Amino acid sequence: MAAERSSASDGAVIEVAGLWKIFGPRSERVLACSDKDLDPAALREKTGCTAAVRNVSFQVRPGEVFVVMGLSGSGKSTLVRCLTRLIEPTAGEIRIGGEDVGSASPARLRELRRHQVSMVFQHFGLLPHRRVIDNIAYGLEIQGMARADRYRRAREILTLVGLDGHADSYPDQLSGGMRQRVGLARALAVDPQVMLFDEPFSALDPLIRRDMQAEVMRLHREVGKTMVFITHDLSEALKLGERIAIMRDGSIVQLGTAEELVGAPVDDYVADFVRDVPRSHVLSLRWICRDPESDEHLDGPVLPADMIIRDAIPASTASARPIRVVQGDELVGVVDRVDILTAMTSDAGAPAVHAEKASA
């Protein structure tokens, strides 16, 4: 396995290149001709096919949380299912841990699903006829692990996701949040290298969703899995994602950090998406600093360029001098109180006010 992984170009766990998925009759033929570049409505009109994923390429680094976002129907679920060929891709290359998934035999593919990649579903996908412990142990049972061993492992995971004492319940006796913990535990139990989440929390109400997001972040810190996380909730994406890919009609329109998306959206679609995000919560000083004017004193406080604007407020209120923004030892620019206030007030409505109160 180690040898295989080392063959990956730059250590990426998941590499996707030129991935296509076209639903419908004679999808290969559609792909081969120029029809594939039609917009979705025209394509459906002409061929009866739906291009759910169009020429998608990206890489996920080990230990990263990679978020895929997009409106309903933009192809997120299809994309994530193509990764382990739960949906058979029409074209493109997928490598997981350096191994070519596209050409894997059915047996090899099962091995991959059993040990390397596991998935958490929006509607949980629990087995109602099995107790919680048997649901969690399901993946291990499939692998042929002995009963005592798999129960021992399942109990560890049960504790990890905070469901102690519910081992013998049936799924329908649990609340939605607890059910998704079971789903999470089932995916964790097989100790995969990669976890895929398809809108795991969108069926939950907001408070429980926040708990579960915190839970995932904690698990990510503790077990350090590589995660691909699908969501259509921007705040969730910003909270969890190191890098975010925004999908539209099957293509990735922009891929970058939250800061890049907010600071430099490539088109109106992305801009619309991030419009409600308080810029001061996401952007760093780098985005608003400017060259010092000739009459400014360069003896104010020093702050790093990647500090979030909001966090610079105390320093800016404490001193009348412009703040020096540095990257390492190098001066990148300066910001003064007015610059920071301007950045804050350009935020849409309420969140900005909140931020001010919180920092006051």
Added chain:
Amino acid sequence: MSAPAVPVTAPQGTLRLPRWAVLAGIAVLFTVGYLLYRGTGTLPHDDEAAPFLFINDARETIDAGRNENPLFLYLINYLRLFTAGLYDLLEVGLTALGWPGLIGVMGALGWLAGGWRIALLAAAGFVSFGVLGLWEASVLTLALIVAAVLLALVVGIPLGIWTGGSARVRRLITPVLDVMQIMPTFAYLAPMVLFFQIGPASATVATLIYALPVTIRITALAIEQVSPTAIEASASLGATRRQTLRKVQLPMARETIALAINQTIMMALSMVVIAALISAPGLGSDIVRGLSRANVGFMLPAGVAIVIMAIVLDRMTMAAARRRVSDRVSYVAAGMLALAGLALAAVLPAEFPEEWRISFAGPVNDAVTWAKFSWYDVTTAIKNISSEALLNPLQGLLTSAPWWLVAAAVLAVAWWSSGVRPALTALGCLVAIALLGLWEHGMETLTTVLVAVALTLLIGLLLGIAAARSLRFSAVQRPLLDAAQTMPAFVYLLPALALFGATRFTAIFASVIYAVPPVARLVEEGIRGVPPTVVEAAVSTGSTSGQLLWKVQLPMARRAILLAANQGIVMTLAMVVVGGLVGAGGLGYDVVSGFVQRTDFGMGFTAGVATVLLGIMLDRITQGADRRPSP
């Protein structure tokens, strides 16, 4: 260039006739044709028609070649031996338990299925077979049913699983099941006899064929219903197809598959009487004998026994379906019950004791005589009015009109209601009936069916509307309909026979009781299915409840109502043919006499085919109705 568009559309709008005008036109043309050509082109019945003789010859040939023809030698004879062997094995086994043993075992199974209540029900039910004086017959019937159900499950469940898992198989198998299900049971008895001879083997196979579509359908449904996310989750963890089937799909489909088993048993039970026509042993033969002699007292105990068996098996399987796991107490209790029964079997006499039996025949026949006598006026009035006002004129019309005129009318009506292809199919069926030499009997049966369908729809609509409009009425009616629907069909012949003797009207009466429950239920569901927001909108514009019904609810429930009509027709046809046993005449009588007399076999066989043709014809005429644009 755009100017002519206006004048072209205007006349189109004014020239369009209302749909009923076409129908009225057909009726007028038919009447004119009838007045001109009445009495010519009729096809009177002939017992020695060529198709009948041909089938008789074919039977002789097949009988003679039974041990030479390779098809029989290597396939059919083995199937027959196997089925007969299975039946014999079960019969011997069940008899060997002795009556106390069997009662104990049934009690034990009941306990495992659903605790002491079901155990008590099962044991009491089986005791009652002895009390009714029908122990042996009941055991034979049970053996037949168990044999047929076992075979149906062995064949049907894997097929159902396969069907449920693959869209391609489903497309392939659904039309076959459709045909099997609209086929009146009578139709495949005669071919059974050709291949498997008269006796338990062919009765088992006929029952199996009757029950199989239900097994396959419900099992497939069960598999399809399993949540796709659960299956996907299983696949995402690397389960093989077999693992997913065994650990996810089957357990999650368990309850519905249990329902499939339950329904298979119920279907098999409702075949008991019909299978008795080809000498299925057991309770059915008592009923057939009673029916043919119009002796209610003789058949009532057997009828009651079948109903009890239906209830016991129904409750047992339903309880088993709901149960998650049995605990240890149940196993101990069940084991003790079974052992107690077997121990008693060793000490008690082998026959169910004479002094525990109760004979009903005398008192029942007295009561029937009394009922007939005291309600004579009412029942004869009903009988006579319906005969004089409806049956005779209609039958006279259909049999004395030239066949081509009837055929043309059917073609026109079917075209009007369903389109060209169904109309041609309907015409083909009718012509085939004529070619088979069964025109006159076919028309007689058609008359009975039409009258019964009209009554069924009328009553069903009224009950359905009443139930949809009054929750209280619905609450009272629902359990009655439920009970009526679990009852084997022929049970309805009993009260009909008691009241009306052996006449055409008996068959109509029985088929109306048989077909009303599903019709009433479909209508009620259809009306209730109208979205509350639509009803609210109509009420808010000030509709009266009558307007609401006529202008909103009934039009919106049209699909359900047409489905009800279609169902009603298929069910009525099946029952009217059974009515051949009690003097309904027509095709049903031909089928029955085909099994009684060897010389009539050809006619019976052909009449069976003709009922199928009649069924397809009626189905085609009504099926397209729901695709018509809304009025």
